[in-house]
Amino acid sequence: MNDRLSRLFPPQVWLKRYRRTTLIQDAIAAVLMTILVIPQSLAYAMLAGLPPETGLYASILPVIGYALFASSHTMAVGPVALIALMSATTVAPLSNGDPAVALGTSLTLALLCGLYLFAMGIARLGFIANFISHPVISGFISGSAVLIILSQLGTLLAIPASGANLPDIMGSILTHLERFNALTLLIGVAALIMLLAGRRHTQPLLIRLGLGESAAGLLQRLVPMVAVLVTTVATASAGLGDAGVAVVGVLPQGLPGLTLPSVNLAMLETLAVPAFLISLVIFVESASIAHRMAARRGERIDPDQELMGLGAANVLTAVSGGFAVAGGFSRTVVNDQAGAQTQVAGVLTAVGIGLVTVFFTDLFHYLPKATLAAIIIAAAVTLIDTRSARDTWRYSRQDGLALLATFLLTVFAGVIPGILTGVALSLLLYLYRTSKPHIAVVGRLPGTEHFRNEQRYAVETNQQLIILRVDEALYFANARYLEDRISEALRDHPAVTDCILMCSGVNMIDASALETLEAINTRLDGAGVRLHLSEVKGPVMDRLETTPFMRHLSGRVFLSTFDAWQSLNTISPDTTAANNSCFL
Structure with missing residues (x-):
């Protein structure tokens, strides 16, 4: 008192x-x-x-x-x-x-x-x-x-x-x-x-x-x-x-x-x-x-x-x-x-x-x-x-x-x-800024466990594996943009068999975004591409675990992106050259 x-x-x-x-x-x-x-x-x-x-x-x-x-x-x-x-x-x-x-x-x-x-x-x-x-x-x-x-x-x-x-x-x-x-x-x-x-x-x-x-x-x-x-x-x-x-x-x-x-x-x-x-x-x-x-x-x-x-x-x-x-x-x-x-x-x-x-x-x-x-x-x-x-x-x-x-x-x-x-x-x-979040295709910095934007760094990539880092909470205003961005990335990488969403920057997924993720999972599965998640934050994972999305997820949830890279990287990686910079 x-x-x-x-x-x-x-x-x-x-x-x-x-x-x-x-x-x-x-x-x-x-x-x-x-x-x-x-x-x-x-x-x-x-x-x-x-x-x-x-x-x-x-x-x-x-x-x-x-x-x-x-x-x-x-x-x-x-x-x-x-x-x-x-x-x-x-x-x-x-x-x-x-x-x-x-x-x-x-x-x-x-x-x-x-x-x-x-x-x-x-x-x-x-x-x-x-x-x-x-x-x-x-x-x-x-x-x-x-x-x-x-x-x-x-x-x-x-x-x-x-x-x-x-x-x-x-x-x-x-x-x-x-x-x-x-x-x-x-x-x-x-x-x-x-x-x-x-x-x-x-x-x-x-x-x-x-x-x-x-x-x-x-x-x-x-x-x-x-x-x-x-x-x-x-x-x-x-x-x-x-x-x-x-x-x-x-x-x-x-x-x-x-x-x-x-x-x-x-x-x-x-x-x-x-x-x-x-x-x-x-x-x-x-x-x-x-x-x-x-x-x-x-x-x-x-x-x-x-x-x-x-x-x-x-x-x-x-x-x-x-x-x-x-x-x-x-x-x-x-x-x-x-x-x-x-x-x-x-x-x-x-x-x-x-x-x-x-x-x-x-x-x-x-x-x-x-x-x-x-x-x-x-x-x-x-x-x-x-x-x-x-x-x-x-x-x-x-x-x-x-x-x-x-x-x-x-x-x-x-x-x-x-x-x-x-x-x-x-x-x-x-709403305008978060409706188009920064979504980067990332690769592995050679010899490390770190993954960075392939447009900014010289990174290792794989023709059959694409990793997209999402740098914003996912909610109704940007769910469609996420879907469009994944579709564009897959069109640019036609040999992909596994797609990883790197969720280190995602601190919330609302019901609209969850529905979009379910649609993405279904569409990718039909195209022969498995959808995986990595570095999902604890509070976000707690909510996802109770949803049908997790039961129907075609891929896996990895603790770290490096774990996903080691598990899914089945062919020799390519090295993508980029302009080295200090930016993420």
Whole structure:
């Protein structure tokens, strides 16, 4: 029972070893995290189309909920740009511009995401993230980043800008362009330059001034708070709010009451699919961050625990007035660089944000919304991964086209069509690649027990014996290809009396492939060719032994291909010359 509880609640393990020195490290990290998270949280709430205070609410209880189940020691959970955008594009068409409806729908969406994630964790479906390939994820995130940037142009110009894709957003901006506010644009551009220049030059400057690399990198992450302070003071002292510069205004003090969002069947039906897709993105994005940080620290991540942690976080954000949350890369990096050792740092950060929410919201009254837009844009720029796109295109045209298609559809159709396309492309690419597995005619390397592709090596072969190595699981999508490939090989080798399928690369044979093998065995037997198997893996053999195929197999099953060669090689072998290489 104790082991089961320890697996379910990982803090039970590391809290036993928790020391005062660890608490001090976590507390220092929490102070720095609080400073970083507040402007980000306000900005991402605006990106989600919600009041700024919801960003603060989404940074308190969800962090604690995640900490209860998380296997990652340092990943920081809260509002992130990509999930905020997906939430906004899902909610906006349903709210018709009504802020109260938008908030209620966002809470319901977060609740559904939380339930999906937690249920997947209980069902141990952490492997589900593998259904989306990295190129597709890269294209989706880059396309979403473009939409995030475009969505903030309206705030920078102080004009309405709505839409879920590039044509809609640009159309809205062009329609209202003549109403833009020059002061708002000036503040937004100044904040953006400060953020981008600070990101690039702060660390090198501080290092030249004698600061350590780690400390300089940490201070560089706090540039957004500097931008917030400078533009807030400038706006307040110059009275720019009266000149048309939109500011955050009055933020309610105190914490919201805990309550379940109002849910009806029609809303659940509408949000069910978007919520699942958003849940998938939450997990994929968060898991990649958690694995990256764990690798640096020599730790191990349990994907199923991460699912439950993220699920608990989203359920708690739904009942506490926030919106959907995920693991954030920038805040996780700051958390790690600040010296955080455990999830206690996140809990203390939540306490710090809670104190700010209760006592100090007045400090943000004159914060320009254009500054928050600049923070969002600066964060989104880092999500556009041109290097990955270039490397992927060079390595694989198929993956490159999948990345490009996902990117373009995300930008021109929206994030939900984009991620749907991404999932579909990932599965289609897998089916395409495995539908034509590598099947090589192999021969024996002279003087050894090894068998290699006769197209690549100088190997011994025999006119009456052909060996085909299958380098893929056999299933419905490639069963016919196997049959065709064997037929081609036998046409090229008309004197063959024995055919060996070398199954060292086959880890599964499904019912369709088994039926095809039976047909191959029957056809070869009728042509006077015996079918043999070699190097069949144990789990595959366990299943084959119970089938009629094994009873009707015209040949034998050999433990190794060399055993089959010795047993069936009844005439002197020929030597087939090939280009020697190191490839299999």
